[in-house]
Structure formats: structure tokens, C-alpha cells
């Protein structure tokens with residue numbers, strides 16, 4: 001890559017990095033440098049056959065060379081393949097982008113990726129802000145679903161039974177800790193360890209991927225729209241900013257569905273990834289408004305997480321999801337709703353307590 005292009009990219013990365021975060025990111029880089037050999041060896045020892053996923057990862061950890069001061073090995077590993085698949089899905093469905101897309105690590109802390117459309121090469125920024133949010137909440141939801149699935153079948157539809165079951169474990173407290181952290185800092189980067197049973201790793205990974213492919217797909221939606229209407233940042237004549245965002249969601253949802261089929265990921269296919277992502281964001285926002293005692297200001301340009309959640313459910317029924325799929329989705333959402341409502345109860349108690357009532 002030429003120097004000028006690299007400087008241009010770093011300029012935007014610097015805009016995304018919150019003030020005071022430089023030391024944090026530098027610490028991560030130092031950590032990576034000090035541990036990459038050991039990490040690579042660990043992966044090698046875990047790999048089961050030559051050339052499998054873990055072995056490829058072990059090799060690329062050693063080979064990785066940073067492109068500029070804000071580059072991140074992990075962000076690239078996670079998002080670059082997703083961007084590629086999303087673009088391929090678009091191509092196969094004849095909604096191909098004219099310009100190439102370059103993935104760039106975002107040093108931002110916010111869960112949402114950022115799209116910078118251009119007449120030459122689009123830049124898609126995503127990083128730890130996005131994957132830590134998706135990963136922590138996937139831990140919560142996958143644990144919650146696994147716990148509720150232990151209930152006898154006739155009790156699985158009862159919110160009281162679900163709540164009671166969940167309160168026996170750590171999942172509600174974990175979700176509350178995440179929401180409080182998010183309410184305080186707007187991010188889950190650096191939250192630290194959250195224990196989970198190893199048996200749930202595969203389940204959680206699928207859920208994380210389903211959230212991430214949607215987030216990437218949404219940004220691809222922005223690029224597509226921008227190529228059609230560059231003068232208005234992709235907003236069609238007669239369209240407002242809000243419905244434009246929902247249209248980008250629809251692209252993200254369509255990409256998720258196909259990704260789910262291709263990669264055998266039911267949470268992407270059934271749109272459970274995006275639904276839980278919106279619900280997690282909604283819960284975090286609710287907790288924040290309980291604690292600061294004010295309703296979030298409604299934006300003219302951005303739909304709320306609740307609106308995006310309903311839009312996703314409508315999308316699912318419009319594409320003709322089968323009865324089985326809808327039942328699975330409703331069960332998952334019921335569990336999520338129980339987690340979310342209990343988290344809000346905790347936030348309310350905390351609020352009352354700190355007010356000295």
C-alpha cells in the first residue's frame with residue numbers, strides 16, 4: 001500500500017479513537033507482540049489435523065505485520081473474511097458493488113462499525129468495539145438459552161419458570177454487569193473475563209458470527225446506496241435518513257440469511273444474531289436511562305434499537321420464515337426478554353438504593 005493511502009486511513013482511524021485510548025491500544029499491541037509465539041504454539045497443539053482452521057490461525061499470528069499504528073491482527077482475522085463473504089453474497093445476488101471495499105481496524109470503542117464510502121475504494125472500519133460487544137452478549141444469551149433448555153418442556157414457555165431458572169445461575173448478574181458497564185462508558189472494550197462453560201463455545205461462536213455478519217452487512221448496505229446516490233450519502237429521493245438506515249438493515253438481514261445458509265449458521269439464517277444484538281443494545285440503553293433518570297433523546301436520523309428490532313421481526317415474517325423457525329425465534333426472544341427485564345429490575349433497585357430511599 002502506498003504511503004499516502006496509509007496516511008489517509010490513519011487519519012480516519014485517529015478520528016475514531018477516543019481521547020485517552022492510545023495507551024490502551026498500545027498496551028494491546030505490546031501484549032500481542034509478547035504473546036504471539038506462545039499463542040501460536042498453543043493453537044498448534046490444539047489443532048487436530050494439518051491445515052485446519054487452528055493451524056492456519058497459528059501460522060498467521062506469526063506472519064502478521066501491522067499496517068500502521070492502529071492495525072489489529074484480531075480485528076482482521078474476524079472481520080476480513082466476513083467482508084469477503086458479504087461481498088460475494090452481493091455479487092451472486094446481482095447487487096454487486098462497483099468499487100472495492102477495504103477492511104480497516106477501528107480503534108473506536110463503540111459497538112457499531114463505520115462505513116466510509118468513496119468513489120474509489122470504500123473503507124469499512126470495525127474492531128474490538130464491535131467484537132467485544134457481540135462476544136460478551138453472546139456469552140450471556142447462549143448461557144441463558146442453554147440453562148432454560150434444561151427446564152422440562154412444559155415450563156419453557158412460562159416467563160416465571162424461565163426467570164426462576166435463570167436466577168439460579170450467574171447469567172442475570174453477568175448481563176447486569178455488562179449493561180452497567182455500557183451505561184457508564186458506552187462500550188464493553190476492556191470489560192475483562194467472563195467465565196463460561198467450554199461446552200458452550202461452539203454455540204456462542206455461531207451467535208457472535210451471526211451478530212457480526214449482520215453488522216458488516218448493514219455497512220455494505222451503506223456502500224451500495226452511496227454508489228447509487230453519492231450526492232446525498234446514499235439517501236434516495238423522497239427517503240429520510242431513518243428509513244435509509246432501515247433499508248441498510250434490510251441489506252444486512254438479507255446477507256445474514258444467506259450467510260446462515262452457506263455457513264450452516266442457524267442464528268444468522270433465523271436472524272437471531274441481529275435480533276439479539278438490537279435487544280442487547282436496547283437493554284443497555286434502558287439501563288442507562290434508568291440510572292441517569294432520563295429518557296434517551298429520539299433521533300430524527302437514526303431508528304431506535306427497538307424500531308430496528310421490530311423491523312427485523314417484520315422482515316423475518318415477510319420472507320416467509322417457516323413455523324419451526326418462528327417458534328425457535330420466539331423461544332430465544334422469550335429467554336432474552338426475561339434476561340433484559342431482570343437486568344432492568346436490578347438497575348431500578350440500584351437506582352433506588354443510591355438515592356437513599
Ligand SMILES: [Zn+2]
Nearest residue numbers: 218222245248
Ligand atoms: Zn447505518
